[in-house]
Amino acid sequence: MIYHQLIVVGGGLAGLRAAVEAKQEGIDVAVLSQVHPGRSHSGAAQGGINAALANNPDGADDTPAKHAFDTVKGSDYLADQDAAIEMTRDAPDVIYEMEHWGCPFSRYDDGRIAQRPFGGAGFPRTCYGADKTGHYLLHTLVERAYERGIKMYIEVFATQLIVEDGACKGVVAYDMINGGFLEFRADAVVMATGGAGRTYINTTNAIISTGGGMALAYRAGVPLKDMEFIQFHPTGLFTTNILMTEGCRGEGGYLINDQGERFMSKYAPTVMELAPRDITARAIQTEINEGRGIGGKQFVYLDLRHLGEQKIAERLPGIRDLAIHFEGVDPVTEPVPIVPSQHYTMGGIDTDMQGATPLPGFYAAGECACVSVHGANRLGGNSLLETIVFGRRAGAAASAYVKGKEGGGAPAAAGADPAAARMAASVEELAGRGTGEDAYAIRAEMTVTMKEHFGIFREQASMQAGLDKMLALKERVARVGLRHSGGVFNLDMMRTVELAGMIDVALATAAGALARTESRGSHARTDFPTRDDKDWLKHTLAYAGDAGPRLEYRPVTLGTFEPQERKY
Amino acid sequence: MPEARFHIKRFDPKSGVGAHYDEFTVPYEGSLTVLEGLFYVQEHFDGSLCFRYCCRAAVCGSCAMYIDGRYRLACQSNVNHLKGDVIVVEPLPHMPLVKDLVCDMSEFFAKYETIKPWLIRTSQNPEKELPQTPKERLKLDMPVDCILCGACYSSCPSVWTEGDYLGPAALLKAYRFEVDSRDEARRERLPYFDNERGVYRCHTIANCSEACPKELNPTEGIQWLKRAAVRRRLFGRLK
Numbered sequence: 001m002i003y004h005q006l007i008v009v010g011g012g013l014a015g016l017r018a019a020v021e022a023k024q025e026g027i028d029v030a031v032l033s034q035v036h037p038g039r040s041h042s043g044a045a046q047g048g049i050n051a052a053l054a055n056n057p058d059g060a061d062d063t064p065a066k067h068a069f070d071t072v073k074g075s076d077y078l079a080d081q082d083a084a085i086e087m088t089r090d091a092p093d094v095i096y097e098m099e100h101w102g103c104p105f106s107r108y109d110d111g112r113i114a115q116r117p118f119g120g121a122g123f124p125r126t127c128y129g130a131d132k133t134g135h136y137l138l139h140t141l142v143e144r145a146y147e148r149g150i151k152m153y154i155e156v157f158a159t160q161l162i163v164e165d166g167a168c169k170g171v172v173a174y175d176m177i178n179g180g181f182l183e184f185r186a187d188a189v190v191m192a193t194g195g196a197g198r199t200y201i202n203t204t205n206a207i208i209s210t211g212g213g214m215a216l217a218y219r220a221g222v223p224l225k226d227m228e229f230i231q232f233h234p235t236g237l238f239t240t241n242i243l244m245t246e247g248c249r250g251e252g253g254y255l256i257n258d259q260g261e262r263f264m265s266k267y268a269p270t271v272m273e274l275a276p277r278d279i280t281a282r283a284i285q286t287e288i289n290e291g292r293g294i295g296g297k298q299f300v301y302l303d304l305r306h307l308g309e310q311k312i313a314e315r316l317p318g319i320r321d322l323a324i325h326f327e328g329v330d331p332v333t334e335p336v337p338i339v340p341s342q343h344y345t346m347g348g349i350d351t352d353m354q355g356a357t358p359l360p361g362f363y364a365a366g367e368c369a370c371v372s373v374h375g376a377n378r379l380g381g382n383s384l385l386e387t388i389v390f391g392r393r394a395g396a397a398a399s400a401y402v403k404g405k406e407g408g409g410a411p412a413a414a415g416a417d418p419a420a421a422r423m424a425a426s427v428e429e430l431a432g433r434g435t436g437e438d439a440y441a442i443r444a445e446m447t448v449t450m451k452e453h454f455g456i457f458r459e460q461a462s463m464q465a466g467l468d469k470m471l472a473l474k475e476r477v478a479r480v481g482l483r484h485s486g487g488v489f490n491l492d493m494m495r496t497v498e499l500a501g502m503i504d505v506a507l508a509t510a511a512g513a514l515a516r517t518e519s520r521g522s523h524a525r526t527d528f529p530t531r532d533d534k535d536w537l538k539h540t541l542a543y544a545g546d547a548g549p550r551l552e553y554r555p556v557t558l559g560t561f562e563p564q565e566r567k568y
Numbered sequence: 569m570p571e572a573r574f575h576i577k578r579f580d581p582k583s584g585v586g587a588h589y590d591e592f593t594v595p596y597e598g599s600l601t602v603l604e605g606l607f608y609v610q611e612h613f614d615g616s617l618c619f620r621y622c623c624r625a626a627v628c629g630s631c632a633m634y635i636d637g638r639y640r641l642a643c644q645s646n647v648n649h650l651k652g653d654v655i656v657v658e659p660l661p662h663m664p665l666v667k668d669l670v671c672d673m674s675e676f677f678a679k680y681e682t683i684k685p686w687l688i689r690t691s692q693n694p695e696k697e698l699p700q701t702p703k704e705r706l707k708l709d710m711p712v713d714c715i716l717c718g719a720c721y722s723s724c725p726s727v728w729t730e731g732d733y734l735g736p737a738a739l740l741k742a743y744r745f746e747v748d749s750r751d752e753a754r755r756e757r758l759p760y761f762d763n764e765r766g767v768y769r770c771h772t773i774a775n776c777s778e779a780c781p782k783e784l785n786p787t788e789g790i791q792w793l794k795r796a797a798v799r800r801r802l803f804g805r806l807k
Contacts, residue, residue: 035620036677038716039628053696099697102687102748104708111699129712135627136712143686154677177666206623239599242625322625325644440611483615487582489670492615 001417004030004151005402007186009158009171009213011037013134013384014366014391015192016141016150018355021395023148027402029395030151032158032173032184034208038142041194041206042366042387045134046245046318048116048126049388050381051091055108056115059123064088066122071382072561074120074276075375076521076531078226078539080557083353083371087382087389094388095127103140105129106315116250116315118380120276120568124250126381131245131318137384156182157494158212161189161220161362162419168220168362172423179488181427183420187402188361190394191217191349192387195367199506200342201447204236204243213368215501217349218508222357223541223552225370227347227505228512229522231378232456234280236341237327238299244319244338246380248302249273251315255284256301256335257292263300268568275568278377278522281340285456294337301335308332340456344383346374346522347509350541355394361401365394372539375556376521427493433481439496442480446473446499450506454513459526463514470510471548474503508542511549516540533563569595572647574605576617577658580667590614591654596647602657603631603642606669619669629715632722632781633669634658639719639779660722676718679734683742683760688753704749711744711789713782720776720786726769733769734761736776736786743789746796746805754804762797770794 006022008015011033022029031037052062067088072079099105099113106114106129117124129136145152155176162170162185170185196211197203218224234255235244249255255273257263267283268275275283284300293299304312304319309332312320316331323329323336348370355363366387373386453466477500484492518532519525537556542549572594579587594600594608603624610617622628624643631642635657636650647655663671720736721727727735742761745751761767767790776786799806 035622035628035630036673036716039622039630041623041628044623044625044627096693096695096697100687100689100693102745102750104705104712104748105697107700107702107705109702111697111701113697132627132713135715139712146681147684147686177672206625206628207621240624318627325626487580487616487667489618489667490616491610491618 001183003185004028005187006398007184008190010192012040012042013387016145017388017391018190018395019150020144021392022399023150025399027399032153032156034157036154041209043135043138045384046131047247048128048133048381049384050125051095052125053092055112056124062123062125070121074379077563078375079373081560082557083373087373090389091385101140101144104136118246118250119274120379131247131316161216163220167360172419176489181420181423183417187405188398190398191364192366193368195345196505197342199502200450202241202451203342204241210498210502211505212501214505218544222359223350223543224508225347225350225539225541227508229346229376231344231522232281232340233343234284234340235302235338238337238339240326241341242326254303256303257287258294263287271568284340299337299339302338303335304331344378346378354397363394363398365390431482431485436479436481437476439480439499442473442477443499457524457526467510467514470507477503508549512540571595573654575654575656578668579665600647601643602645618667629717632717632719634661641781662728663722676721679738683738684757685741687751688756690752698750700749707747710784711740719779723775723779730769732765740786740789743793758800767794
């Protein structure tokens with residue numbers, strides 16, 4: 001048994017920021033991570049992080065209030081307005097803090113942080129470091145975590161929450177390097193494990209973005225909020241879905257169809273390529289569906305050639321490398337084949353503005369959480385911001401919670417690790433089943449089902465068929481056996497345990513989407529093409545039930561910005 | 569359908585059996601990365617195979633391996649671009665092993681931590697950002713792209729023969745902060761790189777620069793540090 005006052009699960013931006021905050025509060029905090037924190041998926045973010053610094057000459061009139069309005073409008077009015085206002089108000093401070101900690105942002109000649117235009121933003125307010133902003137921010141926080149002497153358990157894979165007496169008291173985790181299960185006891189837990197992109201076959205996300213933390217919370221009775229809202233990024237590479245940042249269009253890139261037309265003029269005549277992601281992704285998919293993909297195929301072009309080699313080298317060097325290595329195309333001389341790709345889970349573990357969930361002692365932050373600031377559609381540049389703003393808040397709130405509870409999370413009997421022993425027994429049971437069902441065949445069916453039935457455009461009959469398929473997969477996953485048991489770095493065990501969680505999380509998406517009879521943000525139904533504020537200006541809460549998710553609803557916090565039709 | 573033949577080095581320290589190679593043939597359409605091939609093997613042929621993975625887009629540094637006799641990221645290595653009938657996949661050489669393609673990175677990260685890899689400030693920070701000109705920022709371009717994959721460290725003969733040597737990645741990180749116009753360490757990092765464990769163990773063999781999958785140049789950074797060490801010893805850091 002290992003005990004710390006506070007355990008943070010996940011070593012990306014949200015988790016590390018929470019841990020740094022807790023350490024500052026004098027709390028004994030430890031970070032658990034499936035990968036070395038510097039390898040977390042936060043590091044794959046490219047284009048930038050939003051804050052109304054008003055550094056860009058075209059953004060001199062920018063303010064946090066305008067940032068909040070853009071965020072709420074971008075969310076199709078599903079974001080909680082108080083949360084969006086607080087996040088955007090905190091934004092400049094957290095940027096300056098990251099800069100003071102060494103983040104290598106790109107600069108203007110006068111030495112200030114450079115900002116670029118991004119979709120759905122009234123001003124150029126996306127602070128960036130070339131097209132590697134996530135990598136730079138992540139390494140800055142990893143460095144700060146080392147500086148603060150934060151204890152990190154690296155390559156430890158969380159498999160279960162420990163809930164006793166109605167409160168969260170730690171997690172059980174697989175020790176990948178030494179083998180076996182460990183019981184991490186704590187007075188509180190902050191979950192920061194990222195999104196669930198890998199429930200879709202066509203995702204930009206890292207292979208470890210499997211919604212693990214969401215699944216652990218959901219099974220412990222914590223609701224998942226607004227899971228039907230899945231963001232499709234307009235520009236993933238055609239063959240791999242690897243991200244081509246929105247910064248490509250922020251720097252002036254074009255989207256081109258088979259007729260050589262900048263087709264965004266039909267969908268967002270004012271802002272063109274810099275429409276929000278939901279609108280741009282639908283526009284591209286419409287062009288493809290109507291036969292105007294390049295050569296009639298399933299992609300269009302992202303054209304950067306007119307930016308010139310020098311600008312691409314300076315602002316988009318990572319994009320150029322990725323396009324060359326993964327698509328065999330040099331953006332300096334050729335247009336890049338792109339396709340809309342699953343990119344972000346707007347929904348997540350239900351939290352308030354301090355990261356607290358309905359389960360005492362259990363907090364969440366970052367993509368695995370849903371505050372909600374992104375509502376039905378997240379603006380580019382707001383996710384990095386969310387991780388740091390709400391990571392910090394969750395760290396502070398969890399620290400306040402654990403003060404005075406020292407040792408309360410430790411089990412009564414010293415040396416007893418009952419939860420870890422139960423976990424080990426359940427894995428042994430999995431191993432004893434032989435090979436009934438093939439976990440990897442189920443995974444492949446799930447990811448295709450989610451793409452085909454809960455993709456960019458949705459409709460009743462297709463979603464019902466998809467939900468039925470997913471429920472059947474849930475039954476099958478209960479019959480999976482392990483091919484390889486015990487030992488160290490057991491991918492077969494980890495990926496099997498992970499799969500069951502992915503199906504639960506994907507089912508929450510499926511059920512929420514089927515129930516919501518309107519179109520809002522990323523949730524676009526061909527059978528209900530308009531937004532319905534009378535009946536659906538509310539958050540979905542999915543609770544784990546025996547026969548799939550049970551849905552409840554909660555009103556959206558309004559009060560500042562009157563919902564209006566969303567035009568760009 | 570084309571096929572890729574993999575020879576994968578296997579090793580389980582707990583098995584009592586020595587290292588050996590297993591062969592697997594993976595069918596694919598169009599293109600296949602080595603990382604995708606490893607997943608195919610793990611899913612279809614041998615559930616016990618293990619390897620590190622995360623971003624699959626050459627930015628996280630998880631999957632550095634020795635592929636066909638070169639340091640590469642498995643995710644960035646397309647089998648169509650590899651020569652020969654058989655693709656040989658081995659873990660990073662000269663590193664202790666956990667199992668199969670997973671090597672023990674604990675010493676690598678311990679050495680990284682040694683050089684105080686964080687921005688050191690002694691004066692009060694302003695309310696807004698610390699100003700940094702594009703020219704000052706340009707000096708960071710190379711070292712801040714390091715993904716800590718360990719390829720350079722594994723490739724360095726000085727690391728092989730002198731176990732205490734910090735190695736190229738840790739020293740590149742020291743360089744990253746020592747050239748940062750915002751960093752105010754005068755001599756704080758000096759004792760950690762200005763010694764026989766540090767920069768003087770680099771004999772400019774430059775394997776690190778050749779091994780780096782991000783095409784960075786740790787050797788250049790280390791030579792800069794050697795010169796800086798002399799100046800810092802005499803004067804501390806000058807603005």
